[in-house]
Amino acid sequence: MTGTPRTLAEELRTRTDRGLAGLLRARPDLLNPVPGDVTQLATRAGTRASVLRAVERLDRFVLQTAEALAVAPDPCPYDTLAALMAGDAGDPEVAAELPRAVAELRAQALVWGPDDRLRLVRTARELLGPSAAHPSPTGLGPTVAEAAAGMSPGRLQEILAAAGLPATHDPVTAVAALTGLFTDRVRMAALLDTAPAESVAVLDRLLWGPPYGGVTDRPAPHLRWLLDRGLLIPAGARNVVLPREAALHLRAGRAHHTPEPVPPALAPVTERDPQLVDNAAASQAFTALATVEELLKEWDLGGPAVLRAGGMSVRDLKRTAAALDTTEQLAAFWLELAYGAGLIASDGEADERFGATPAAEEWLQLPDHERWAVLIGGWLAATRTPGVVGTADAKGRALAALGPHLDRSPAPEVRRRALALLASLPPGASVPATAVLARLRWERPLRGDAAAGQIPAPAAGRTPAAGGSATPPVPAAPAPADDLRSRLAQGTLAEAELLGVTGRGALAAHGRALLDTGTDAAPSPSDTGATAHRAAALLAPLLPEPVDHVLLQADLTAVAPGPLERPLAEALGVLADIESKGGATVYRFTPASVRRALDAGRSAAELQEFLAAHSRTPVPQPLAYLVDDVARKHGRLxxxxxxxxxxxxxxxxxxxxxxxxxxxxxxxxxxxxxxxxxxxxxxxxxxxxxxxxxxxxxESAAGDVLIARADTHRTPPRTAPVPVPDGPPSPDPTLLTAAVRAIRAGDLAATAERKPVHTPAPAPGALPRTTSAETLATMQAAVLTHSALWIGYVNADGAASQRVIAPVRVEGGFVTAYDHTSDEVRTYPLHRITGVAELADDSV
Structure with a gap:
């Protein structure tokens, strides 16, 4: 193809296969299903849902570039865009990064055309551009032509005269003259030099947005001065707006208050010994294993009941937190961690209760580092977010731990990105959490903020402008620190410390291994499990070795100098009560604990032998007397x-x-x-x-002593919860190659040259007939050229009619157009349009 492309489809046809594959990789929603040709690909790339998803994944500077294009002339030369981004004074950093931003927008099919005719796709312009109901993120208002569209010709001539401009013969030239004044730096500066100080103060208040203000029926003199010269234009009965050209002059040509071409630095950096970090992380990893093990032990005989709406009650959560000696929020995290690893679940019975799964038994028998790998593998891929437990859902109900509606699909991506930022630092180095959050907000400024297909405006409300009011303007909204992405990142950093992925805020060596997937795409569950086991192999030498002995003391306590071997820990847990935990666990022997061991079927001699075999110190006399005394009384009744x-x-x-x-x-x-x-x-x-x-x-009916050994409660086999994907998965190279080949083949078939066939014009009163592809292409061309079309239409009752329409938007299988026949804006399904034809002359 030669010449300048006229549409996005034509521009996409000029791309190489690698370029098309890059587009499909960046926007995988375009692949579902695979487009039949390039025209379908371009149409799908311009739909609102797809454009909104793509815009949400832009970094702050690329997004600022798109926002500048949305308020720039269409098409926009590159030099004009550079002036909007850097301002009159210029900015070397902006100039250096702007080519990257434009290339990124081009790669994602949000911008097309050569450098001298850059075009933002129509849907992105509607999302990011200003309107009365939705101000631009730049804070700029409508152009002079847009704001003065309903103004009378006489009023326009009055404004020209007040501004010192010669009169014109029609409104179009009047608007052009006023626009020329506002875009002329010298003449505009001279005009503002004559403005009253109060008038300049009003302009300053509207400068960075929102550009709308309120006025009374009789404006004050300084407001009347602005209105007379077009520096404020009426936007309704009691509202005025600052024209875009005037605002850009006052801003020294800048579209944004603070362009951010480079990401915030990860600083200040705190350096620590990497070995110290690894040891601290390993200690915390072992504590995490002990906490989950304690949770399973607490639920060994059966967990709490399942609420009718799903999840645990607040009372049961508090009880679990008390048993784990932690807060309710941390208890929710440990519960969700075990649930995500498939260690606990509901039993599905009539009186449904939570409990440990059969997989928990297998998990308890694994070595410590492999148990950690199971937990980490589930955590990395989990979309369930314990941080939202206790908050309200859409209906105002509190979200329960282990309940529904806890999935937040961006969680895995945020989790990996936060860890990757820590991995970019030298080993042993850490930065404050605020630095990580600032970088993540720069990388995805709209992620979690855009709701219902809307882009956040720079401020909410209107600035009062009447009567010289001293009320301060509504400030531009800063990047929220409590948006979903920031909350997920904060949770990630806290959870990574709890799980031993980080130590003292720095990523440990085994934590770095978790990110080594060999690909930039989101890893599959099998890849996540493999990397978790590789990381666990690095963690294994750092974990403490289990010991097979305790130190018995005369005060009826036993000190375990390290983690005990599992059989010893289970037996000692029956014979004694845990008094304190830490580097060394302290057990306390009491009459009740000894009786518990006797109830479990152990005799006094067996208990004495057990203590002597596993103690590095002689059995203290008080402990031996306690065992014998309780055993002597045990069973007399x-x-x-x-x-x-x-x-x-x-x-x-x-x-x-x-x-x-x-x-x-x-x-x-x-x-x-x-x-x-x-x-x-x-x-x-x-x-x-x-x-x-x-x-x-x-005792039994036969007089034999009954051994008090409670039966454990296990749920039926359960699988771990499946993560909720955040949109379509990233396509693999094989799928990309096949998709590009199919699109090229379909495009070749659609654009192949055919022998000319004479199509007779429809008879008077007959409906026009065109193919679906011809109908869609003609509609899209009419949207760009703002031309009217003649269509044949069959409604749901089968009644045929002819209509003359002016298409406004083509999206999702529908065309929205102004119907000259019915004199209203209507939406027509494309499959009900029998054909379309261009009008012979512009008679509408």
Missing amino acids: RIGAAAAYVRCDDDALLSEILADRRAAALRLRRLAPTVLAAQTSPDQLLDGLRAMGYAPAA
């Missing part, structure tokens, strides 16, 4: 089901129990010298007598 009874060979002991006032609630009576009957259940009787200081044992 036997409790069975009558409803319940108490049996004891020592009738004096039974008499003592009967005489005790605390036994009144058990409603005991003597059946025989050695047997008491109770009107409570055996479990209540056991608890009651233990509360009184006795050591009863339950």
